[in-house]
Amino acid sequence: MEQDGIFSQELVTQTTWLGEGTTLQNHDGEQRTPLTKIESSLCYLLTVRIIRARNIHQADVLSQSDCYVSLWLPTASTNKFQTKPVRNCKDPVWNETFYFRIQSQVKNVLELALYDKDVITQDDHLFTVYFDIAKLSLGEQVFMHFKCNPQRQEELEVGFALDNISGPPETIITNGVLVSRKICCLEVQVIEKKKKKKKKNSLSKKEFSFKVQGSYEGTQDTMLGSDLVFSSSSPVKFHYARYKQLTLDVMLPGKKPPPYSRSSVYDTNSSSPNVELHSLPSGKNVILAEDKGFDLYAKAEDCPDQLDIRLGFDLCMQEQDFLCKRQKYVAPALKKVLHLEKDLLDHETPVVAIMTTGGGMRSLTALYGSLRGLKKLNVLDCATYLTGLSGTTWTMSNLYRDADWSQKDLDKQISEARKHMTKCKINSLSLEYVKYYKKQLCQRKREGRKTSFIDLWGLVLESLLHDGKDNHRLSDQQRAIDRGQNPLPIYTAVNVKNNYSTLDFKEWVEFTPYEVGLQKYGAFVRTEDFGSEFFMGRLMKKIPESRICFLEGMWGSLFSLNVLYIWNSSHSSEDFWHRWTRDKIYNIDEEPLLLTKLHELRTRLFTPPGPLGSALRSALTDRLCIAQDHNFLKGFQMHNDYLENKHFCRWKDTVLDTFPNELTQSEDFLSLVDTGFFINTSVMPLLKPERKVDVILHLNYSAGSQIQALDQTCKYCSEQGILFPKVDLSEEDRKNLKECYLFDGAETPGAPILLFFPLINNTFQKYKAPGQKRSETEMEDGKVDLYGSCSPYSTYSVQYTEKAYDRLVQLGEYNILNNEDLIMQALHIAVARKKQKRK
Structure with missing residues (x-):
């Protein structure tokens, strides 16, 4: 089909390792349309004439500025270009012309920076104008006057022309957000x-x-x-x-x-x-x-037009295959626990997910108890997904070493974890271990990785939780889900950026045994290729897959905090610091006013901060340590319509989303931190519409407020337009939480049902099991101090006594068992909704 001079065709066999083929149905039988395409797209010749500037303020003390203009269009050229400086003049005239070959399907934003030339010191950066080339019409010439400071009547005059260019069109691969070029x-x-x-x-x-x-x-x-x-x-x-x-x-x-x-x-x-x-x-x-x-x-x-990265927003073929296999376990399990007379059909079987929060060794321990409780209720076999962050990822990675862990009694797993949780940890700092750590870090550096203290923390975790070296890797966990015998594990992290707080810039990253990716961009790599070097979607240098202890160190890093995170821990907002930590960017007027197009960006002006502002911003936003891995998005460019893409918009939540030159594809490394540095939740992968999750068991292990992370999630989903049930708790409930709450999402059609389990010690003080009161001699076992000043369960504690470990496991199990009725009620509602939806 031809439209506006652009040809397109469906990509039939892209990234064959992910099984992309002619399949046009999801796992539940619904039709889907492949979103990733190969297109033949025209290139244009962009002519930029830097004409003059007016009323430029004096940057030097003794003379007028020596101005020149720098041109930066990274989507067209590696190099920055600049005019000749005009000495000692507030109204410099250049009349210099520059040419760029641009791709019509790419978001091309030209950065015009005005500098004052200095001989001794660094050139003074006065301002930068961001101009979206999509404003220009093909075959027309325009002369723009950018009003950079109306008070001082500063302006920059630039001429633009956009013309056809000789030669064949370029072949690109795109998913509507990212573009891979030839x-x-x-x-x-x-x-x-x-x-x-x-x-x-x-x-x-x-x-x-x-x-x-x-x-x-x-x-x-x-x-x-x-x-x-x-x-x-x-x-x-x-x-x-x-x-x-x-x-x-x-x-x-x-x-x-x-x-x-x-x-x-x-x-x-x-x-x-x-x-x-x-x-x-x-x-x-x-x-x-x-x-x-x-x-x-x-x-x-x-090079061939075939990528080693999966561009797309649907589930990969391995996950779709897993879902079909998992239904064979889930459907009969639901029939059993709900006492149904008939077998559930595929479209009647709800997708149930177990979602956990972080909390160091506390969350590691309590999750074992929660899972044992779900196992005893036969609900574990009803779950399709299990997600985690921070300490719960350590539990998950232990469990998935056993290919059939959810089909077995969990007592052996719990006993093994008990041994490591209660052992003396001083041995992890012995000379023998220090030599081992150094050897492992040197090996990672030789492989081509960028090492940090987070890698050392991963090795320390390995010694704390295992006996000796652990060769387990995330891709090895495919063996534990190849028959659908266990829920699919999803581990979470967030990608952050230097000089920005986590609230201002963060991007969700998910890890499964099949692939690692950023849903916002619709880009995924095979798990065994994560950490390798990519360029424009092609695998350039294969680096051996990391042992899982290094991922555990990143998923559960305690060392990536900054001053603003500490501030946010005690305050609800960082608005007070925005003037120091956010770029000074303003929409500016332009003459003539060009015809508005749907996907164009406003013309904006950036004013650099002074030395004091830069120093303060660095002090507030710099993180102690961060895990960095080679960026598999490197080289990609943003599609011209990326801001109109519904998938990108769902996760568009950073201050840089409208600055395509500064998004993640321009970075050499991903900077990954514990998800808890934003919100202590692993729910986001489950809210991906393609996963169609119907019920979420929210197992909370946070320190302090048990409701804070849930409130933050509700607020975030509301702002993003993501379907999530309304959490309506009374003031009394907020002060005295129960063990479980059911939020059915009836007021938000399409939202999953939410079962919220705060980690509290409520009736467990008097009951050792549902309906079984404690004797006088057993009352001491019910006294579990979770959050007191003398509590043994601090997030930073790495060693428990045997009694403390056992009590926390028992509490986690009890809170599940004691709320069997609410769990069954949620599952009944989910099945009824699935049947009704089909009708």
């Missing part, structure tokens, strides 16, 4: 010529250096005359985006680095040639340089 592979090869036999001492090494700035590899060196003789079987390779029109810089042996050249042809007579890569014919060997001892060849080829 990449090429350049092979550079040195062939040594045969020489007459010489004496050994006359042999010398010849070093060659190759550089493609903006490519994945960057710079590579090779050598002739050594043991590593460069041969035709091992050429130097560079992967680069074809649209960038990059240059190969070559430094030959004994030559000085060549001056930068923008020549559009290659010169075989040059001593150190520079070659524009777009001038190389595709698929052909081209000689770049000839010498008495060697010849230098290059060949550029297009």
Whole structure:
């Protein structure tokens, strides 16, 4: 189909490792439309003429500013361009023209920054104008006046033109949010010529250096005359985006680095040639340089249009396959616990999820008790998902080492955890362990990872919770769900950004045994590939999958806090600090007023903070330590209509979502922290509409307020338009919580049913089991001090006594068993709704 000069076709066999094929049905039989497409999309020529500025305020003390304009369009070029500075002038005139080749399907935002040139100190950044190229119409020329400061009548005058460009359209892959563009592979090869036999001492090494700035590899060196003789079987390779029109810089042996050249042809007579890569014919060997001892060849080829990343918002095929298998366990289990006369059909079977919150070793321990209670009620077999964060991820990763854990009695698992929770922890800091930690961290660095204190914390956790080295990996847990025999585990984290508080910038990241991804962007990688290096959706460097202890350290990190997190722990808002921690960005007027389009961004002005503001912001937002992994979104670009995409909008909640140049795809690393640094909940993956979750068992293990995280979740979902049941608790209930609350979501059609289990010691003080009162000698066992000043269950406690461990497990189990009626009521409502919905 052709529309507006753009051709599109459905992607039939993209990322075959995730099973993408011609399937057009979800696991429940509903039709679905593949969202990821291969498209042939036109490129345009953007002409930008920097004309002049007026009434620029004086940045220097003794003279007027020496102004120049920097142009930055990362979707079109790796380089920043700039005009010549105009000395000592408040009304500088430049009249300089710049050209960019832009992709019509990409969100192109041009950044025009005005600087004052300084010889001694760093150039003063006066302001930056963000201009969305989508405002321009093809074939028209406009002259814009950006009103940068109406009070001082500062303005920047720029001319724009958008024209068609010769050449075929570009092939892109997109899911409507991210765009992967065409990449090429350049092979550079040195062939040594045969020489007459010489004496050994006359042999010398010849070093060659190759550089493609903006490519994945960057710079590579090779050598002739050594043991590593460069041969035709091992050429130097560079992967680069074809649209960038990059240059190969070559430094030959004994030559000085060549001056930068923008020549559009290659010169075989040059001593150190520079070659524009777009001038190389595709698929052909081209000689770049000839010498008495060697010849230098290059060949550029297009890479296949197949990604190693799954772009899409539906569930991956492995999860859909799991759901079909899990129904064979869930349907008969529900029939049994609900005492139904007939078997449940597929469309009548609700999706039940167990959701946990964090709380260090307290949550690790209490979850064992909760799961044992659910097991005794036969409700564990009714659950399809189990989600966790922080300490509950440590419990989950222990359980899923056993491929059939939910089909067995949990006493053995609980006893094993008891042994480690009560053992002396001082051994984890012994000299032997310290040497082991150092060896493991060095190995990770050699593999190409960026290590931090969080990795060390993961190793310490390994020693606290296991006997010796644990080789278990997250992808190994596929064995525990390959028959649908256990609920699917989902681990959560949030991606954050330097210089921003967690409330201002955070993105949900989910980990399953199948894949790791950011739902906001609809981008997922295989779990075994997480941490490897990617470029434009292609796997560039495979790094061995991390052992799960390193993920546990990140999921349950205590060390990623900052000053603003501490402030938010005791206050409900960080509004007081916004003037210091948020960018000063304003919508500005422009002349002429261009025709408004649905997906265009407002023109905005950024004013950089002063030294004091920058220092204070850094002090407030810098985190003590953070886990960083290679960003698998690196190289992608944002689609021109990404802000209109319903999937992106559902999770669009950061101050940078309307600044496409600064979103996650522009970063080299993901910066991952414990989800509890935003909201202490693992519910977000369950609210993904494609998972169709009907019932959520909310197991709360938070310290302090038991209702705070739930209130925060309700507020967040309301702001985001995510379906979530209304939590209506009286003041009396908030002061004296019961063991369980049922929120059926009747006032929010489509929302899941929520069963909320706060971690409290209510009737457990007098009852050792539902309906069984404690004797006088057993009353002491019911005294579980959860949150008092002398409580053994502090979030930062890493060792319990045997008695403290046993009591917490028993409390978690009791609170489940004592509310069997509410659990059954929720399941009955869910089944009835499924049947009614089908009718």
